[in-house]
Amino acid sequence: MKFELKTENDHFYDQIYYVFILFVSISFIIIMSNISLKLTTISRLHEINHFCKLLSVDKSSYNFKKLSKLLNQKSKQKIWDICREIVKD
Numbered sequence: 001m002k003f004e005l006k007t008e009n010d011h012f013y014d015q016i017y018y019v020f021i022l023f024v025s026i027s028f029i030i031i032m033s034n035i036s037l038k039l040t041t042i043s044r045l046h047e048i049n050h051f052c053k054l055l056s057v058d059k060s061s062y063n064f065k066k067l068s069k070l071l072n073q074k075s076k077q078k079i080w081d082i083c084r085e086i087v088k089d
Contacts, residue, residue: 044070047070048067048070051067052067052082056083064076064079067082
């Protein structure tokens with residue numbers, strides 16, 4: 001006949017394991033959220049750059065509308081000024 005006792009050490013290690021898994025999971029979520037936000041910013045800047053270059057070649061109203069939304073600017077003059085700075089670099 002076998003007789004086993006579960007000691008408090010086992011319970012303590014289980015709690016440490018669960019806390020560690022929780023910490024790793026939360027850290028992973030935070031890191032992935034941060035990466036997602038950075039990629040969104042990079043994508044937006046790339047799109048602004050692309051539409052500014054298109055605007056310098058083709059002055060269509062579609063390009064102005066897209067840039068107006070991306071830059072949150074209503075004035076065409078301000079959009080032109082921003083695009084000149086971007087294309088100049």
